[in-house]
Amino acid sequence: MVALSLVVSREASASKSARPQIAFSNVALNLGGKAIVEDLSLTVRPGEFLCIIGASGCGKTTALRLAAGLYQPTSGSVEFDGQPMRTPRRDIAIVFQDYGKALLPWRTAAGNVSLALEANNVPVSERAPRIDALLKKVGLPNHAGKYPAEMSGGMQQRLQIARCLAQDPKALLMDEPFGALDAMTRQGLQDEVLSLVAAANMTVIFVTHDLEEAIYLGDRVIGLLPNPGRIGIELTIDLPRPRDQLTTRENPEFLRLRRELFDFIKASEA
Amino acid sequence: MIPDRFKGLVFPAAALAALEIWARSVDLHSDSLAPPSAIAAAFGLAISDGAFLSATRDTLASAFAGLIIGGAIGLAFGIALGVFQVFDRLMEVTVEAVRPIPSIALLPIALIALGFGYRMEIAIIAFACVWPILILSRAAVQEVEPRLMEVARALRLSPADRVRKIIIPAALPRIFVAFRLAAGIALIVAVTVEIAINPIGLGAAIMAAQQGLQPDLMLAYLVWIGVIGYGLNAGLNLAQRHLFGRAALVGDPA
Numbered sequence: 171m172v173a174l175s176l177v178v179s180r181e182a183s184a185s186k187s188a189r190p191q192i193a194f195s196n197v198a199l200n201l202g203g204k205a206i207v208e209d210l211s212l213t214v215r216p217g218e219f220l221c222i223i224g225a226s227g228c229g230k231t232t233a234l235r236l237a238a239g240l241y242q243p244t245s246g247s248v249e250f251d252g253q254p255m256r257t258p259r260r261d262i263a264i265v266f267q268d269y270g271k272a273l274l275p276w277r278t279a280a281g282n283v284s285l286a287l288e289a290n291n292v293p294v295s296e297r298a299p300r301i302d303a304l305l306k307k308v309g310l311p312n313h314a315g316k317y318p319a320e321m322s323g324g325m326q327q328r329l330q331i332a333r334c335l336a337q338d339p340k341a342l343l344m345d346e347p348f349g350a351l352d353a354m355t356r357q358g359l360q361d362e363v364l365s366l367v368a369a370a371n372m373t374v375i376f377v378t379h380d381l382e383e384a385i386y387l388g389d390r391v392i393g394l395l396p397n398p399g400r401i402g403i404e405l406t407i408d409l410p411r412p413r414d415q416l417t418t419r420e421n422p423e424f425l426r427l428r429r430e431l432f433d434f435i436k437a438s439e440a
Numbered sequence: 441m442i443p444d445r446f447k448g449l450v451f452p453a454a455a456l457a458a459l460e461i462w463a464r465s466v467d468l469h470s471d472s473l474a475p476p477s478a479i480a481a482a483f484g485l486a487i488s489d490g491a492f493l494s495a496t497r498d499t500l501a502s503a504f505a506g507l508i509i510g511g512a513i514g515l516a517f518g519i520a521l522g523v524f525q526v527f528d529r530l531m532e533v534t535v536e537a538v539r540p541i542p543s544i545a546l547l548p549i550a551l552i553a554l555g556f557g558y559r560m561e562i563a564i565i566a567f568a569c570v571w572p573i574l575i576l577s578r579a580a581v582q583e584v585e586p587r588l589m590e591v592a593r594a595l596r597l598s599p600a601d602r603v604r605k606i607i608i609p610a611a612l613p614r615i616f617v618a619f620r621l622a623a624g625i626a627l628i629v630a631v632t633v634e635i636a637i638n639p640i641g642l643g644a645a646i647m648a649a650q651q652g653l654q655p656d657l658m659l660a661y662l663v664w665i666g667v668i669g670y671g672l673n674a675g676l677n678l679a680q681r682h683l684f685g686r687a688a689l690v691g692d693p694a
Contacts, residue, residue, distance in 0.1 A: 240590060258594045271587040276609045285605065289595035337595070 189252060191216040191341060191373040192237055197246035198398075199232060205398035206232045210246070212392060212401065216340075219367065219374045221388035223381055223431065225439050229399020230377045234345050237375055238264050250341070260290055263334030267346040269326040273318040279305060279329050280314040286336035300336065307366065308332040324355035328362075335366065341373040349379065357415050360387060364413060381431045385424055386413060393434050403434045474656035482656040483663065491645065492664060499634065499641035500668070502558055503626040506565025511622055513566070514573030515615065521574070522581025522611075523603060535574070543568035543629055547636060557640065561633045568629045569622040576618035580611035613684040620676040627669055642668075 190213035197210040207229040214220045222230050235241045236248050239258040248255045250262065258264075263286075266272040273282050283301045292300065305311055308328040318326050327347060334342060344363075348356040364387060367374055378384050384391045388407050395402035405427060409418055418424055456476045462468075463475035474482075486492045521528040521535075543564050554560035584607055592602045608615075634643020642665055649658035 238594065240593065258596060260596055262594075264590075264594045266587060266590075268587060271585050272591055274588065274606070274609070276612075285591075286595055288601070288605070289597055 189216075190214055190249075191218070191251060192375070193247075193249045194233075194236070195247050195249075197236060197243045197248060199229075199236060199241060200244045207236070207394075207399035209400055210236075214341075214373055214375060216373050217371045219364075219376065219387055219389045221376045221378060221384035221391045222394060223378060223384045223391060223435070224394035224399070224402075225396055225435060226379065228394040228396035228438070230379075230394055231345055232399060233394070234264075234343050234375055234377050237341075238262060238343050240264075260337055261340045263337045263339035263342050265327075265330055265334050265342065265344040265347045267349050269323065269330045269347075269350075270318070272330055273326060273333075275318055278315050278317055279310060279321070279332075282318070282329055283332050283336050286333045290337060304332045304336050305329075307335065309362065322355075324351055324359065327351065327359065331363070331366070335370070339372060341375070342367065344374065344376045346378055347376075348383070356383075361413075361415065363387070364411075368411075381428060381435065382419065385409070385427045385431065386415075386418060391427075391431065393431060393438070395438050402438060403431070405430065470655060471653050472655055474659055478656040479659045479663065482654070483660040486657060486660055486664075492661075495640075495642045495645040495661075496664070496668065498558075499627070499630050499643065502561040502633075502641065503565060503623075503630040505558070506562045506630070507569050507619075507623055507626040509562065510566035510569030510626075511573050511619060514570040514618075514622070515577050517570075518574040518577030518615075519581055519603065519607070519611075522578040523607065528578070539571045539575075544632055544636065547633065551637065556638055561630060561638050561640070564633055565626050565629045568625050572622045572625060573615070573618045576621070577611060577615045580614035580618075581607055584610040613680075616680050616684065620673070620680065623672055623676055624669065627665075627672060631665060 192214040194210050194212045198208045199206045210229075210233060212220075222233060224230050232241065236243060237250075237255075239248075239250075239255040239262070242256070250259065274285065277285065280298075280301045283304050284297055287297045287300060301314065302311070305314055308331050310325060310328055310332065313321065313325065313329075318329065321329065331347075347363075348359055351359065360383065363374075366372075376384070376387055385407055391403075391405045391407060392401055393403035393405075394400065407427065409421055409423060460476045463473070468475060517531075521531060546564055546567060547560075550560045550563050554563060588606050588610060589602075592606045597605065630641065631643040631646075634641040635647055636643075638644065642661060646658055646661040646665070649655075649661060
């Protein structure tokens with residue numbers, strides 16, 4: 171009995187994880203007559219951390235926006251949890267690179283987080299404690315009353331992440347979220363995102379042009395080729411977790427992957 | 441020697457002194473000019489006997505009523521045209537055809553329809569105030585940061601919430617600038633209507649002084665209208681800075 175139920179539950183979990191959270195099938199997108207991405211097929215498992223890299227103009231951000239439902243494919247399909255994506259969904263949160271433009275400058279940190287709770291119809295009485303908890307989670311516990319303009323870039327990006335977490339998303343789509351930040355802030359945020367994502371078991375697509383960042387964060391890295399954007403390389407990252415800024419980056423496997431991606435980018439630009 | 445903020449007063453003070461000296465030296469008797477001292481005396485008298493007060497009340501009441509009615513119409517249409525592109529295209533020709541009509545050209549029609557008094561004046565002021573607020577609030581709405589609109593889409597905010605929580609707050613500083621501009625226009629149109637035909641307010645009072653051959657009182661009214669205009673603009677500037685901080689001054693056409 172025990173053994174049987176064990177088998178059943180393992181099968182159930184296996185079939186559950188077999189269904190991808192996000193699935194692109196032969197996706198193409200033309201904008202203004204120009205093919206931006208072509209024949210893009212990829213799947214992301216629930217809880218997986220997928221990084222997308224590529225030279226600029228290769229369609230990384232476009233792929234992310236397709237996953238978000240902000241673009242509709244010209245042909246092919248994008249599915250989330252087995253359902254076709256026709257519009258954005260509240261259980262998919264997007265972290266934009268330009269945090270300065272994505273935050274409401276007339277609302278405080280607490281007010282910006284509140285926007286997502288309001289959108290999700292969270293009752294007023296529950297908002298304050300959840301806002302406090304979210305700001306604490308992203309390391310901004312004492313900044314609830316500050317306006318975005320009074321915060322540093324790193325703090326603003328933390329705030330945007332808090333707003334995304336307030337959506338209680340299944341998937342987090344991040345578009346070069348740390349591209350505009352200095353190296354120290356960026357490393358700190360990388361580790362925080364890893365722990366936040368692991369705690370909430372979220373599926374992540376993370377677009378970056380920083381190859382090391384992609385290897386450091388990801389379970390898998392996809393490299394896109396430009397004109398039109400298509401998949402050129404796919405690497406599984408088997409580095410142990412939790413990852414560490416020093417030991418992970420010194421791991422010979424890390425260096426081998428870095429070399430491989432570096433060569434890929436060089437070849438794609440040639 | 442002179443504190444910076446008073447330097448701007450040096451020229452007007454010198455000009456007034458020169459005017460006074462000139463008027464006395466030629467022993468001025470004129471239907472159109474008066475020495476500053478006589479203007480000041482007329483000013484004092486008009487304040488103390490309440491003539492300024494009642495005329496100012498009439499003019500400002502009309503100006504504000506017109507501003508509020510025209511502003512509300514302009515704002516509602518401006519936001520609607522900014523949000524719905526289809527509506528904007530549908531109304532484009534109509535707006536561009538009606539907008540250039542000088543508000544004062546409506547005076548004959550307004551007079552027939554509404555007669556002398558507040559209603560006619562308010563209607564003309566409202567017409568004049570609709571356009572700057574409509575055009576500028578439409579532009580402000582159309583130029584809301586596209587990233588914010590994407591955030592609204594990603595959060596699936598309802599259309600009403602998009603307008604209420606994103607578009608209006610984002611456009612508000614520029615809408616307030618439009619409101620300030622329209623307030624100036626309201627005062628100009630109010631006085632113009634009163635000078636042209638309507639027997640109330642500061643415009644009618646300045647005409648009465650002119651026809652009564654009282655240049656000192658006429659010029660006192662002129663100075664007073666200037667003071668009101670200055671005060672109105674200063675007050676709205678103060679409110680703007682207080683409400684929106686430095687961000688408000690971005691996109692200020694003035």
